[in-house]
Amino acid sequence: MIWTAIVVALVIAAIGLCFGKVVEATVAEEIGKWVVMGIFIIGIFEVFAYILAPFFYHLGHDKRK
Numbered sequence: 001m002i003w004t005a006i007v008v009a010l011v012i013a014a015i016g017l018c019f020g021k022v023v024e025a026t027v028a029e030e031i032g033k034w035v036v037m038g039i040f041i042i043g044i045f046e047v048f049a050y051i052l053a054p055f056f057y058h059l060g061h062d063k064r065k
Contacts, residue, residue: 001046001049001050004042004045004046004049005042005045005046008038008041008042008045009038009042012034012037012038012041012042013038016034020034
């Protein structure tokens with residue numbers, strides 16, 4: 001699960017650096033916005049990983065039996 005969070009955080013950081021625009025009044029507000037948005041998106045991906053991981057594990061594990 002930690003690798004899911006790391007990969008998503010890196011992707012969010014890359015997108016923010018490449019395509020991000022400063023729309024907030026200060027840099028601190030902009031950074032805070034990206035941090036909160038990143039935590040929310042990482043949470044969504046972690047939930048998907050938590051739900052889908054057993055499905056993919058059993059999909060591959062049951063074929064071997």
